[in-house]
Amino acid sequence: MTRLEGEVYVIGVGMHRISGEPVPVGDMAYEAAIAAMADAGIGFDAVGSLYNGYASAGMLTGVSLAKDLGLTGVPITHVENASATGSSAFREAVLSVAGGHCRCAMALGFDPSPRAMASGGSASRLVSSLMRPSVEGVLLPAAFFAMWAVRRMHDAGTTVDTYARIAAKNWNHARHNPFAQRRADHEVTVEEVLGSSMIAYPHTSMMAAAVGGGAACAIVADRAMAEEVERRTGSPMVRVLTSQLQSERYTEGHVFLGAVVGPPELTRSTARAAYDDAGVGPDDLDLVHVHDAFPVEELLYYELLDICGDGEGDKLVAEGATQIGGRIPFSTDGGLIGRGHPVGPTGLAQIWDVTTQLRGQAAGRQVERARTGLAHMMGAGSVCVIHILQRR
Amino acid sequence: MDGRLPVEEGYFVMPDAQRPRPRLIGSYSSQARTWFFPHRKRCPITFGPVEEVLLSDEGVLYSWTWIENVRYGTFRGSLAPHGVGQVDLPEGVRVQTRLIGGRRDWRIGMPMVLDLVPVSTDEAGNELCTYGFRARDQGEG
Incomplete structure (x- = not known):
C-alpha cells in the first residue's frame, strides 16, 4: 500500500468532448488543458510538472503538444498503462506534489478516435495488433468480459436483463454530461439495450464501452496553493485522500494470455488498501466510478469494492441503488459505456466528474450532498488504480 | 509437414505421428x-x-462466449463469428482459447479436448494455426 503523505488537492479540471470524430489530438489536449487552468485560475507557468497520458497518440506527442501551452522548462513525462493511463498520469501528478517535488502538477490525458487513426498516415497500433495473426491477437478484449458475464450467470443466476439495466442507467447518466460520447435524445430503455446488435454473448453493442477520442485534464496542488485557488475561484477544495495502484498477484485459475484485466480480486485488494489509507470505508462514499467497459464489470465491482456483499450486486441493480438518486450512484457521467472510453483521457474524465460532483457543480446529474467519491480503473496487462477524493 | 504451421512459435507443438493432438x-x-x-x-x-x-490436451470448460462482431463499439471486423472460452486443465492451469464449434455447443463444466484452429495463410500457401478447444463429445476432427 502507498501511504499518501502530505495534502494534495484537485484545483482544476477540464475536458474536451469525447467523440468518434477525427478531431486532431493536439486540439483536444490543448482545449482540456486550457479549461483546467481556467478552472483553477492559474497560468501554465504555475505548473511544476506535467504528466501526459496517452496510449496511441504516437511517440513525442505529449512533449510536442505541450509547446502549445508554453515553453517553461517544465518536466514532462509520458505515462501509459492501457485503460488506466489517465488514472496513472493523475497518480504521478499527485505523488509529485505529495513528495514535495513541486507545488502544482498537471495530468493531461488524450487519445485520437479510431477514425482519426485510420484516416491518418500513422496506422493504428491498436488496429494492427488486433489484425496481426498471432496466438494472442486472435483473442479479443470483448471476449474476456463476456466470459466473466457468462460465468457470473452460471454462478449467481444473474440475468441478461440485469446487464441491460446497468447499461441503460449509464446511457441515461451520459445524457446529462456535455462531454459524453453517447448523448441519447430520449430515455434509453432496457429493451433498447437488449435489442441492439450482439457483440459477444451476452453483451450487445449498447452494453459495450463507446470507443472514441478526446482529452481530459486535472491539476493538483499542495494545500497552500489550493487554499489560494479556493479564495480566488470560490470552488470548494477537493482533497485526494489516497492514490493506490496494484498489479496482479498469482491467483487460482490465473489467466496469463489474451486481453486480460484481472483477476477480479485485484480490485478488492486495491480497494481495501485505498480505504485503509484514506481512512474512509465504502459506506462513506457518495458516488463511484469504475472501469465499466461492459456491465458485468460494474456489477462485479459493486461487490469487489465492498459496496455490497458477494452475490448481492444484482439486488442493488434491481433496487436502482446505483443510479443518480439511489443509495450509491455509479458511473454518474455515463461511465465507459455512456461517456466513452478514449483510453488516455478516461481516468481523468472520472476525476473531472468526481471533482465536479464534490463541488456541487454537476448540473443535471448532481449527486445531492456528495462529499466523497471513488474512481477505479483497470488497465489491461493488468493494473488497478483507485483514487478517493473528498470535499473539504 | 501437412501444410499446417503454428501461427506463432513457442505456445504449442503440432500433432505428429505419435501425438494426434x-x-x-x-x-x-x-x-x-x-x-x-x-x-x-x-x-x-x-x-x-x-x-x-x-x-494436458483435455480440460473442462470454465466459461465461454460467442463473438458476433470481432470488435466492440465503432469497429466492425472481417473475421467470422466464433467461440472463445476458458478451459481449466487438470494441472490447475486456466487457458484462454478459441473454441471450435457453433454458438449453441457450449455448457460450463463440459469436457473439452485440444485441437487446431486455422487463422491465416502464409505466402507459401501454408495454413497458419493457433490452438483451440472443442467439446470432447464432438469426436475427433
Whole structure:
C-alpha cells in the first residue's frame, strides 16, 4: 500500500468532448488543458510538472503538444498503462506534489478516435495488433468480459436483463454530461439495450464501452496553493485522500494470455488498501466510478469494492441503488459505456466528474450532498488504480 | 509437414505421428508445485527456475462466449463469428482459447479436448494455426 503523505488537492479540471470524430489530438489536449487552468485560475507557468497520458497518440506527442501551452522548462513525462493511463498520469501528478517535488502538477490525458487513426498516415497500433495473426491477437478484449458475464450467470443466476439495466442507467447518466460520447435524445430503455446488435454473448453493442477520442485534464496542488485557488475561484477544495495502484498477484485459475484485466480480486485488494489509507470505508462514499467497459464489470465491482456483499450486486441493480438518486450512484457521467472510453483521457474524465460532483457543480446529474467519491480503473496487462477524493 | 504451421512459435507443438493432438507448452515450478501457461521465464511466485512441460490436451470448460462482431463499439471486423472460452486443465492451469464449434455447443463444466484452429495463410500457401478447444463429445476432427 502507498501511504499518501502530505495534502494534495484537485484545483482544476477540464475536458474536451469525447467523440468518434477525427478531431486532431493536439486540439483536444490543448482545449482540456486550457479549461483546467481556467478552472483553477492559474497560468501554465504555475505548473511544476506535467504528466501526459496517452496510449496511441504516437511517440513525442505529449512533449510536442505541450509547446502549445508554453515553453517553461517544465518536466514532462509520458505515462501509459492501457485503460488506466489517465488514472496513472493523475497518480504521478499527485505523488509529485505529495513528495514535495513541486507545488502544482498537471495530468493531461488524450487519445485520437479510431477514425482519426485510420484516416491518418500513422496506422493504428491498436488496429494492427488486433489484425496481426498471432496466438494472442486472435483473442479479443470483448471476449474476456463476456466470459466473466457468462460465468457470473452460471454462478449467481444473474440475468441478461440485469446487464441491460446497468447499461441503460449509464446511457441515461451520459445524457446529462456535455462531454459524453453517447448523448441519447430520449430515455434509453432496457429493451433498447437488449435489442441492439450482439457483440459477444451476452453483451450487445449498447452494453459495450463507446470507443472514441478526446482529452481530459486535472491539476493538483499542495494545500497552500489550493487554499489560494479556493479564495480566488470560490470552488470548494477537493482533497485526494489516497492514490493506490496494484498489479496482479498469482491467483487460482490465473489467466496469463489474451486481453486480460484481472483477476477480479485485484480490485478488492486495491480497494481495501485505498480505504485503509484514506481512512474512509465504502459506506462513506457518495458516488463511484469504475472501469465499466461492459456491465458485468460494474456489477462485479459493486461487490469487489465492498459496496455490497458477494452475490448481492444484482439486488442493488434491481433496487436502482446505483443510479443518480439511489443509495450509491455509479458511473454518474455515463461511465465507459455512456461517456466513452478514449483510453488516455478516461481516468481523468472520472476525476473531472468526481471533482465536479464534490463541488456541487454537476448540473443535471448532481449527486445531492456528495462529499466523497471513488474512481477505479483497470488497465489491461493488468493494473488497478483507485483514487478517493473528498470535499473539504 | 501437412501444410499446417503454428501461427506463432513457442505456445504449442503440432500433432505428429505419435501425438494426434497438439499440446500446449507450459512451465512447471517445482518449488511452487504450480503449472503455468504460456511458458514463464521463471516462477512468478517463488522467482525460482521453471522447466518446460507439455500440458494436458483435455480440460473442462470454465466459461465461454460467442463473438458476433470481432470488435466492440465503432469497429466492425472481417473475421467470422466464433467461440472463445476458458478451459481449466487438470494441472490447475486456466487457458484462454478459441473454441471450435457453433454458438449453441457450449455448457460450463463440459469436457473439452485440444485441437487446431486455422487463422491465416502464409505466402507459401501454408495454413497458419493457433490452438483451440472443442467439446470432447464432438469426436475427433
